[in-house]
Amino acid sequence: MKDWKKAPRDGKSRQENTLSQPLKENRVFNNNKVLSEGWYPITESKKLKKGEASSFKLLDQRLALFRGMDGTVRAMDAFCPHMGADLGNGEVIDNKLRCYFHQWEFNGDGSVSKVPALETPPCNVKQAAYPVQEKYGQVWVFSGLEADHDVPVAPGLEESDADALFLKEITLFAHHHVLMAGGIDLNHFATVHNLDMEFDFEVKEEGSEFKWELEGALPKKGLKARFGRFLLGPLFRYQMKFSGGSVTSITYGHNQRFGGKGRELPALHILWGAIPQENGVSKVKIFLLTKKRKGVLGGITNFFLYFLTLFLLTILRDEDAKAFPNMRFQLGHLVKGDESVARLVQCLNKLPISPWYKTKSDKRKIDPEVWN
Ligand code: FES
Ligand SMILES: [Fe+2]
Structure with a gap:
């Protein structure tokens, strides 16, 4: 093919020849219906400024990310456990994220720190939060609850900056x-x-x-x-x-x-x-x-x-x-x-x-x- 640079990158060939050449599905390898637990570069660090929140999608998982006033980025499931508003539309209060809709407030670990109508927030409600690291100018989110390795460096660079x-x-x-x-x-x-x-x-x-x-x-x-x-x-x-x-x-x-x-x-x-x-x-x-x-x-x-x-x-x-x-x-x-x-x-x-x-x-x- 001469003009390979212009060839479509739409993944449609995965749906072709499904009867005469069925695509064998692996548990993880080349399987677009699952995601392995690993680090994914969600956005550039400079696009998420101190005190800002935003939401991002990784396949069909929506995540709310925010940078607290201490400069640290946190990530959690995006839909508010109260009535499902996107927490990425919320407001950053110090190092917490406040939902826009009824102003529930969440700590970085997903626990609820404040519910305006209640004296004590419900202790049985917690949003799932995910590990975040910043490296190479990117915000990386781990697609699991606990990361077993850091955002990697290339072989041979482990010991140096x-x-x-x-x-x-x-x-x-x-x-x-x-x-x-x-x-x-x-x-x-x-x-x-x-x-x-x-x-x-x-x-x-x-x-x-x-x-x-x-x-x-x-x-x-x-x-x-x-x-x-x-x-x-x-x-x-x-x-x-x-x-x-x-x-x-x-x-x-x-x-x-x-x-x-x-x-x-x-x-x-x-x-x-x-x-x-x-x-x-x-x-x-x-x-x-x-x-x-x-x-x-x-x-x-x-x-x-x-x-x-x-x-x-x-x-x-x-x-x-x-x-x-x-x-x-x-x-x-x-x-x-x-x-x-x-x-x-x-x-x-x-x-x-x-x-x-x-x-x-x-x-x-x-x-x-x-x-x-
Ligand atoms: S939907 Fe978030 S506080 Fe109500
Ligand atoms: Fe090659």
């Missing part, structure tokens, strides 16, 4: 789990990126985060491969981290030296935060990350690293994206080299499902598939 550049928000052609699978689809390196490599991979499972180390020998033929060998030596390494089924991060050049044995090369980091859509495709917010560096020299270094990351991202994106228009991703016949994709599906299918979807998904007939 990171600088981030929010690149943009794009709509994928598919569910964001397909983007994750694309990152470790080892067969496509030869077919899409013209890099015929044998990869080894290792997966570390840490709660709901899955860390991948991949290493492959660069081929000797081809312009890209020869440039790669000149820069990195015979081995190409990268790391990926899949967090809570919603955030993907990648680090290129971890532990690599110039020409394989010279100076240590700086690593390049990218992070994607997903916002799934009802039609089965996802929006993703893309961030470039670097280690925080101080001073003018640090600024120039980071600018250069951002530029390199962007360059790499553009090449890979253009090559990858052509595979996606009209794709209706599913695992059909797996062959040698597809083990890494199957492993990721297995990991994602183990994730806890958000309480917003639990009841619905438990009632659904779930195809157990081989991975469960």
Whole structure:
């Protein structure tokens, strides 16, 4: 397809060929009817000012967010337990949220602090509240009552402060789990990126985060491969981290030296935060990350690293994206080299499902598939 950039990103292919090629439903992977427990970048921090409230939708869950006078953002279910007004239309009083309709007031943990007509508020009424963190200039909300991990950083940046550049928000052609699978689809390196490599991979499972180390020998033929060998030596390494089924991060050049044995090369980091859509495709917010560096020299270094990351991202994106228009991703016949994709599906299918979807998904007939 020539003009793949203009191809529709409306998820309609999920509804096609349903009889002759039924879409197998996984418990979590690529399933647009559930949401895994993870962090989702709901809005830009600067759009929610001190003393402001607003409501947002994540699939069909409406959340009220407000920034208290202490600067902290809190999130809770949006519909007021009294008569259902949207708390996002309410008023921030100190660090509490007051419903517009009859002025019930809520603490950040969802408990009722004041009901105008009553001396003591009812103690049996509590709104569900959700963890919130601010990172990379975004407000992230966790789709569960308790977060078992923080908003992630890219592999290799865990021990240092990171600088981030929010690149943009794009709509994928598919569910964001397909983007994750694309990152470790080892067969496509030869077919899409013209890099015929044998990869080894290792997966570390840490709660709901899955860390991948991949290493492959660069081929000797081809312009890209020869440039790669000149820069990195015979081995190409990268790391990926899949967090809570919603955030993907990648680090290129971890532990690599110039020409394989010279100076240590700086690593390049990218992070994607997903916002799934009802039609089965996802929006993703893309961030470039670097280690925080101080001073003018640090600024120039980071600018250069951002530029390199962007360059790499553009090449890979253009090559990858052509595979996606009209794709209706599913695992059909797996062959040698597809083990890494199957492993990721297995990991994602183990994730806890958000309480917003639990009841619905438990009632659904779930195809157990081989991975469960
Ligand atoms: S609907 Fe919120 S206080 Fe009545
Ligand atoms: Fe790719």
